[in-house]
Amino acid sequence: MEKEQNQIIEEVTQGEYKYGFYTDIESDSAPVGLTEETVRFISARKNEPAWMLEFRLKAYRHWLAMTEPTWANVHHPPIRYQDIIYYSAPKRKKELKSIDEVDPELLDTFNKLGISLEEQKNLAGVAVDAVIDSVSVKTTFTETLSKYGIIFCSFSEAVQNHPDLVKQHMASVVPHTDNFFAALNSAVFSDGSFCYVPKGVRCPIELSTYFRINAANTGQFERTLIVADEGAYVSYMEGCTAPMRDENQLHAAIVEIVAMKDAEVKYSTVQNWYPGNKQGQGGIYNFVTKRGICKGSHSKISWTQVETGSAITWKYPSVVLMGDNSVGEFYSVAVTNNYQQADTGSKMLHLGKNTKSTIISKGISAGFSNNSYRGLVKIMKRAENSRNFSQCDSLLLGDKCGAHTFPYINTQNHSSIVEHEATTSKISDDQLFYCNQRGISTESAIGLIVNGYAKEVLMHLPMEFAVEAQKLLAISLEGSVG
Amino acid sequence: MLSIKNLSAAINGKEILKGVNLEVKAGEVHAIMGPNGTGKSTLAYVIAGRQGYEVTGGEILFNGRNLAELSTEERACEGIFLGFQYPVEIPGVSITNFLRTAINEQRKYRGLDPIPAKEFLKSMEEKKKMLELQDKLANRSVNEGFSGGEKKKNEIFQMAMLEPKLSILDETDSGLDIDALRIVATGVNKLRRQDNATIVITHYQRLLEYIVPDVVHVLFDGHIVKSGGKELALKLEEKGYEWIKGQM
Numbered sequence: 001m002e003k004e005q006n007q008i009i010e011e012v013t014q015g016e017y018k019y020g021f022y023t024d025i026e027s028d029s030a031p032v033g034l035t036e037e038t039v040r041f042i043s044a045r046k047n048e049p050a051w052m053l054e055f056r057l058k059a060y061r062h063w064l065a066m067t068e069p070t071w072a073n074v075h076h077p078p079i080r081y082q083d084i085i086y087y088s089a090p091k092r093k094k095e096l097k098s099i100d101e102v103d104p105e106l107l108d109t110f111n112k113l114g115i116s117l118e119e120q121k122n123l124a125g126v127a128v129d130a131v132i133d134s135v136s137v138k139t140t141f142t143e144t145l146s147k148y149g150i151i152f153c154s155f156s157e158a159v160q161n162h163p164d165l166v167k168q169h170m171a172s173v174v175p176h177t178d179n180f181f182a183a184l185n186s187a188v189f190s191d192g193s194f195c196y197v198p199k200g201v202r203c204p205i206e207l208s209t210y211f212r213i214n215a216a217n218t219g220q221f222e223r224t225l226i227v228a229d230e231g232a233y234v235s236y237m238e239g240c241t242a243p244m245r246d247e248n249q250l251h252a253a254i255v256e257i258v259a260m261k262d263a264e265v266k267y268s269t270v271q272n273w274y275p276g277n278k279q280g281q282g283g284i285y286n287f288v289t290k291r292g293i294c295k296g297s298h299s300k301i302s303w304t305q306v307e308t309g310s311a312i313t314w315k316y317p318s319v320v321l322m323g324d325n326s327v328g329e330f331y332s333v334a335v336t337n338n339y340q341q342a343d344t345g346s347k348m349l350h351l352g353k354n355t356k357s358t359i360i361s362k363g364i365s366a367g368f369s370n371n372s373y374r375g376l377v378k379i380m381k382r383a384e385n386s387r388n389f390s391q392c393d394s395l396l397l398g399d400k401c402g403a404h405t406f407p408y409i410n411t412q413n414h415s416s417i418v419e420h421e422a423t424t425s426k427i428s429d430d431q432l433f434y435c436n437q438r439g440i441s442t443e444s445a446i447g448l449i450v451n452g453y454a455k456e457v458l459m460h461l462p463m464e465f466a467v468e469a470q471k472l473l474a475i476s477l478e479g480s481v482g
Numbered sequence: 483m484l485s486i487k488n489l490s491a492a493i494n495g496k497e498i499l500k501g502v503n504l505e506v507k508a509g510e511v512h513a514i515m516g517p518n519g520t521g522k523s524t525l526a527y528v529i530a531g532r533q534g535y536e537v538t539g540g541e542i543l544f545n546g547r548n549l550a551e552l553s554t555e556e557r558a559c560e561g562i563f564l565g566f567q568y569p570v571e572i573p574g575v576s577i578t579n580f581l582r583t584a585i586n587e588q589r590k591y592r593g594l595d596p597i598p599a600k601e602f603l604k605s606m607e608e609k610k611k612m613l614e615l616q617d618k619l620a621n622r623s624v625n626e627g628f629s630g631g632e633k634k635k636n637e638i639f640q641m642a643m644l645e646p647k648l649s650i651l652d653e654t655d656s657g658l659d660i661d662a663l664r665i666v667a668t669g670v671n672k673l674r675r676q677d678n679a680t681i682v683i684t685h686y687q688r689l690l691e692y693i694v695p696d697v698v699h700v701l702f703d704g705h706i707v708k709s710g711g712k713e714l715a716l717k718l719e720e721k722g723y724e725w726i727k728g729q730m
Contacts, residue, residue: 429533430570437530437566438584438644439558439591448583452574452623 030087036060039187042087046156046190049163059176059186066180072343073372073404074312076248076285084219084250086188145203150234151196152207155223158194165196169227173256173293173320181252181287181314185221189254192222197232197263206462208237219250226256228263230296235266237465248276248311253288261296261323266304268461270469273309280339280368283311290317294326294352302329303346304460306469311340316374318347321355321383328357331457335450335473336369336401345375345392345406350383350416359390362454364473365401372404377418379411386416394424395453397446447474483508483679484529484648488540490704491528497538498524500704506648509676513690513715514683516701517723522683523567525701526652530564531557544648558584559591561647565637565654572624577636578606580624581643588644609642613669630657638669649673650681655689667692687719700726 030041039060043053068079145152151162158166176186193209209224228234238255251273257265267290276283286309292301303317319328330346348357357377365371377388394403405422427449435445451458451470458466484506491499498521506512516522527535529542531554542549549557572580586596597605606620613635625633634654641649651670655663670680670693682693690698690712698714699706707726708714718726 428570431572433532433554434566434570434572435584436554437558437564438580438640439555439588440584441555441587444583444587448575448580449572452572455574 028089029085032085033082034084034086034188038086042188042190045087045089046159048159051167052159055171055176056187059183060188062177063180063183063187066183068180072314072374073370073406074314074341074343076312079250079285086219086221087190089190145205148201148204149198150201150203151194153194155189155192155194155225158225162194162196165227166194166225169256169258170225171256173258173291174254174289179289182254182289185223185252185254185289188219189221189223192224192253194224195226195234195236197228197234199229200231202232203234206235206237208239210239219252221251222253224253224255226265226267227258228260228265230260231262232260233264235268235462237268237270237462239270239272248283248285250285251287251310255288255290255317257292257301259292259294259296259299259301259326262298263296264300264302265292266302267292267317268465269303269305269307270465270472271305271307271309271313272472275309275340276311276338278338280311283340284309286310286313286315288315290315291320292318292328293320294323294328294355296326297323297352298325299323300327300329302331302460304331304457305333306457306461306472307332307334307342307344308472310342313342313344315344316347318349319357320349320351321357321386322351324352325354326352327355330357330359330361331460332361333364333454333457333469333473334362334371335364336366336371338367338369340367340369342370343372343374345373347376348378348388350377350379350386350388353382353384353386355383355386357388359388359392360456361390361392362457363392363394363403364397364450364453365394365403366397368400370402370404372406374406376408377410379413379416379418381412384413384415388416388418390420392420392422393453395450396424396426450474483545485543486540487543489528489537489542490539491524492536492538493524493534498704499528501540502701502704502706504699504706506679506681508647508679510696511674511680511682511693513695513698514681514701515685515698515715515718518685520701521704522701523652526564526650526681526683529650530554530562555587556591559588563641563644563646563649565634565641565649565651567653567656569625569633569637571626573626575624576621577624577639578620581606581640584640584644605643609639612672613639613642614665615639631659631662634658634666635662638666642669642673646678648679648681650683652683653685654682655684655686663689664692687715690715702726
């Protein structure tokens with residue numbers, strides 16, 4: 001009976017990756033490997049001012065002296081950094097003036113991904129920045145947003161057009177010295193999104209970036225910077241996919257968020273990088289540093305993530321709660337299947353008084369995968385009357401996968417309260433029988449139960465994303481649904 | 483509708499049912515009574531097709547189809563409904579979502595398109611009213627944090643929504659106060675039609691005051707040892723199960 005059960009679970013967890021196509025677009029790439037020349041090449045290609053090149057070189061030199069972190073609960077062969085192409089851009093014939101001038105192959109790619117820029121532009125109230133390989137190819141809605149004084153553009157454009165804002169905030173949350181991958185990103189990042197919401201403005205539409213790795217042997221190093229000025233509000237969504245390739249590809253991104261007094265930023269991710277095949281070959285190494293700072297009082301930063309892709313995920317979206325009464329939130333669903341490995345969680349650093357943080361993490365493991373939650377809650381001496389609530393739940397499908405929880409709690413005052421709850425569960429035979437008895441197949445039942453399990457997190461996603469995420473959860477665990 | 487012939491079944495090699503014979507026709511209500519551990523729930527699970535309940539002899543025909551050839555969900559789609567004695571919790575899955583999934587899977591099996599949202603909601607409203615259920619119920623997660631009575635009412639609500647041909651209610655009266663019992667029984671009576679049938683499994687005669695059976699069976703040590711009209715239940719109440727032992 002146990003055996004049959006496992007068989008069913010094995011069968012239904014054989015989902016296929018449906019974004020694994022490759023688009024034949026001519027690209028302009030840097031030579032393989034990483035030297036000071038590569039960094040200069042990238043900077044020159046992007047026509048960057050001297051201060052930006054300086055920043056990159058400083059980061060590169062720092063990176064040279066660093067070693068890869070080994071504390072995460074993940075295992076992979078050594079990454080050969082000299083075999084990676086650090087810059088690849090879809091070749092453009094000329095400057096783009098309208099969406100009609102975007103390479104049709106590229107538009108087709110986005111259509112396959114279900115994000116028609118054309119449609120987005122006209123119908124949906126979503127502004128999209130599309131980053132393919134390393135370069136932002138199209139930002140929609142820029143004009144509409146500019147009426148509100150909101151800047152939403154590619155990082156490269158921001159460097160050219162808003163250098164003061166970039167200089168002021170870039171690396172203020174994740175310095176180039178932060179960690180190995182952050183240093184690497186700071187040296188070679190090629191593009192990303194930039195967003196600035198001015199004082200008192202509530203961004204009327206959801207902003208969104210879609211990341212796509214296309215070229216072979218290429219790393220993707222994008223950088224996102226979001227600044228919400230006093231009293232501003234913005235909701236930002238990020239999605240990502242990649243072709244199926246036998247070799248592993250490196251993705252080392254940085255996301256920085258700055259929330260000033262009374263500002264609120266909601267950042268949602270549906271991460272669906274190629275996870276590798278059923279034997280564990282290929283897939284993206286997703287080593288990402290995401291951090292926000294609640295700089296002013298009563299500010300709020302909220303991370304919501306649904307992680308279903310990548311061969312390896314190493315990612316801890318964090319909030320530095322500097323302003324008094326500021327709020328940090330982290331809601332996560334991480335699904336691992338086959339031979340995927342995820343070491344993900346959050347850090348909440350309480351510096352200000354009466355600061356509050358919430359961590360809700362739901363791990364779902366299937367196949368031979370390994371899923372770890374790693375989190376740090378640190379309450380400093382000055383952060384009186386602070387509160388944290390953490391809940392880490394693990395759901396195991398089958399008997400060959402692993403779930404791990406590594407919570408770190410460090411409290412330096414007596415007036416703060418920290419709570420941590422953790423559970424590990426399986427889908428019970430009783431639940432499956434109950435569903436089956438109502439006519440629901442085991443496959444659909446697992447989809448239903450998993451979505452129910454993840455509901456607490458999914459409800460924090462914007463509407464447009466929640467539906468996609470629900471489907472994705474079912475697909476990444478089920479195979480034929482959808 | 484249901485024809486059970488010389489059925490034996492075992493759990494982990496231990497024989498629980500030892501040659502059960504039972505005929506249920508459309509439009510009938512049957513009650514199966516008997517002391518604890520005589521195989522009442524096992525019979526229900528074997529009909530529903532629960533894993534781990536091994537049929538070791540005999541057969542079950544449902545509208546002419548041999549159930550041994552059908553999976554649990556196929557049996558459900560053919561119209562067999564089991565009202566659970568201990569309904570399980572499914573956190574985060576609303577009753578609405580659960581029922582819509584179940585109805586659509588059953589419709590798919592019968593070659594029908596998914597139920598239109600309007601029709602589904604209308605049906606929910608009607609059935610809620612019929613069973614005197616609170617409005618909030620449909621948005622709550624399946625059985626999560628429900629009281630014993632709420633769980634049982636929810637089983638009957640699902641039965642009303644799924645409109646099965648054969649309903650087997652396993653100890654639906656256990657843990658119910660008199661008001662809940664009345665609501666549950668009224669629901670069952672309202673759902674009674676000429677083209678469906680109900681098997682009520684119960685310990686006590688009490689439920690049968692509300693749901694009047696056409697036939698009462700006494701299951702004892704894996705056999706149906708006595709069958710009769712509704713007066714058999716009263717006699718059993720009066721004389722106790724010891725009386726049955728004496729009759730054997």
